[in-house]
Amino acid sequence: MIDTLIDITLLAFLTITAVAIIRMRNLFVIIMLFSLFSLHSAGLFVVMDAADVAFTEAAVGAGISTVLMLGTLALTKNHEEKRPSHHARLPMVVVLVTGGALIYGTYDIPSFGDPASPAQTHVAPHYIEHSMEDTSAPNIVTAVLASYRGYDTLGEVTVIFTAGIGVMLLIGGHLMRRFRQKDDR
Amino acid sequence: MIDIILGHYNYWIVILLMMMGFYTVISRSNLIKKIAGINIFQTSVFLLYISIGYVEDGTAPIIAEGYTTYSNPLPHVLILTAIVVGVATTALGLALVVRIKEAYGTIEEDEIHDQDMSL
Amino acid sequence: MKHNLILRLIAKYLFPVIALFAFYVQFHGDYGPGGGFQAGVILSVAFIFYTLVFGLKTTEEILPPYVLRILASTGVLIYAGTGVVTMLMGGNFLDYDLLSPKPAAGQHLGILVIELGVGITVSSVMLMIFYAFAGRGRS
Numbered sequence: 272m273i274d275t276l277i278d279i280t281l282l283a284f285l286t287i288t289a290v291a292i293i294r295m296r297n298l299f300v301i302i303m304l305f306s307l308f309s310l311h312s313a314g315l316f317v318v319m320d321a322a323d324v325a326f327t328e329a330a331v332g333a334g335i336s337t338v339l340m341l342g343t344l345a346l347t348k349n350h351e352e353k354r355p356s357h358h359a360r361l362p363m364v365v366v367l368v369t370g371g372a373l374i375y376g377t378y379d380i381p382s383f384g385d386p387a388s389p390a391q392t393h394v395a396p397h398y399i400e401h402s403m404e405d406t407s408a409p410n411i412v413t414a415v416l417a418s419y420r421g422y423d424t425l426g427e428v429t430v431i432f433t434a435g436i437g438v439m440l441l442i443g444g445h446l447m448r449r450f451r452q453k454d455d456r
Numbered sequence: 457m458i459d460i461i462l463g464h465y466n467y468w469i470v471i472l473l474m475m476m477g478f479y480t481v482i483s484r485s486n487l488i489k490k491i492a493g494i495n496i497f498q499t500s501v502f503l504l505y506i507s508i509g510y511v512e513d514g515t516a517p518i519i520a521e522g523y524t525t526y527s528n529p530l531p532h533v534l535i536l537t538a539i540v541v542g543v544a545t546t547a548l549g550l551a552l553v554v555r556i557k558e559a560y561g562t563i564e565e566d567e568i569h570d571q572d573m574s575l
Numbered sequence: 576m577k578h579n580l581i582l583r584l585i586a587k588y589l590f591p592v593i594a595l596f597a598f599y600v601q602f603h604g605d606y607g608p609g610g611g612f613q614a615g616v617i618l619s620v621a622f623i624f625y626t627l628v629f630g631l632k633t634t635e636e637i638l639p640p641y642v643l644r645i646l647a648s649t650g651v652l653i654y655a656g657t658g659v660v661t662m663l664m665g666g667n668f669l670d671y672d673l674l675s676p677k678p679a680a681g682q683h684l685g686i687l688v689i690e691l692g693v694g695i696t697v698s699s700v701m702l703m704i705f706y707a708f709a710g711r712g713r714s
Contacts, residue, residue: 289496302492305492312502319506319527320515321509322608323532326600326613327536327540328499328539330620335543335619335620336543338623338705340491342705342708346554346712347488349486352489353485355484359483363483366482370474374468377464377471381463382464383466386514386525405679408605408606408682409520410608411517412518412529412608413604413609415529415533416536416537417689418685420533422669424654425655428650428697430544431541431544434700434704435647435699435700435704437551439707441555442555443706443710445640446707540697547704
């Protein structure tokens with residue numbers, strides 16, 4: 272009961288924050304509201320028993336993303352969005368049609384929290400039962416990430432490395448010096 | 457009727473958040489606001505996946521004494537990867553915004569379009 | 576910001592605490608929530624906090640950019656290298672059973688090594704991206 276109450280409250284906060292991000296024009300306020308959005312969704316992940324995911328979302332969303340956006344704001348020196356010159360009618364129609372199609376498509380989805388839904392009865396019980404004897408690691412998420420699906424994690428690390436190289440090529444002019452120069456003292 | 461609403465409200469509010477992020481991307485012309493809209497869309501998709509993997513009366517998927525029902529660990533693994541890939545693409549997008557500002561002098565999309573058309 | 580006494584003191588005291596927490600999360604990733612990604616991000620946040628208070632030049636003297644470039648590639652090499660080592664021992668790519676006489680202990684060792692690689696790469700890449708954004712305006 273208390274879980275449901277916290278769930279509904281956090282979802283209401285998320286909706287209010289999203290509406291405020293659409294309506295506000297000051298970019299600094301938008302970035303701060305976005306950081307608040309990430310923190311509330313991390314709280315929602317904790318309520319839904321996803322400890323690892325909440326940890327990562329709080330560190331990455333409310334930490335690194337906010338710092339990078341503030342850095343971009345400082346470099347572009349643009350503090351306010353221009354007032355929209357025409358009313359947005361076609362985007363509103365597209366959004367309503369897509370939202371309606373999605374709600375119609377998820378009408379038959381199993382109830383929230385159902386232990387007999389197809390998502391919980393195919394591969395997941397095998398991982399939950401066998402991960403302790405196969406890998407001797409109590410954290411099932413780490414065992415699946417690093418051992419059962421280790422190849423995907425290799426691809427993920429390569430993606431992060433590529434993003435670092437990409438940013439360095441785009442705006443990292445002063446990072447490309449080979450070693451410590453003599454005039455660095 | 458009431459149990460359909462109780463079983464599905466989570467999904468419907470998450471779809472509403474997705475559509476709000478989508479609307480920010482396609483209707484506003486400031487590039488930083490578009491990137492914030494993309495991130496809102498991404499975070500709502502993560503909420504949808506974790507809601508699918510939630511088991512009632514379960515606990516976090518870490519094996520401990522005295523617990524028998526665990527949440528589904530597979531969506532957690534997928535979303536962990538997706539969050540980190542999301543921050544990588546956000547960093548690249550913001551670097552591109554900085555270069556666009558240095559090349560065009562503005563980050564409003566219709567002014568950039570006008571400068572391109574008048575060449 | 577380095578003229579503010581409170582910020583200087585807090586930054587000097589908090590930096591080792593945050594770094595210690597990052598190492599704890601890294602090495603206890605298989606007993607509780609945590610792992611390589613979270614630990615890498617927390618370690619880079621410690622350095623970013625120090626940079627915000629003391630300036631980019633001070634932090635670049637402690638941790639120059641060429642060290643970050645080498646560390647980022649080392650993390651990916653550790654990960655892929657574990658896979659190649661198991662292939663040279665006769666098994667498949669990333670088959671950790673061969674790393675130790677007991678298969679379960681081999682799996683545990685393999686998980687520890689690749690999480691270390693992931694943590695090194697994530698922390699150095701996040702700090703490198705921050706250096707790029709922070710150093711663009713001045714030069």
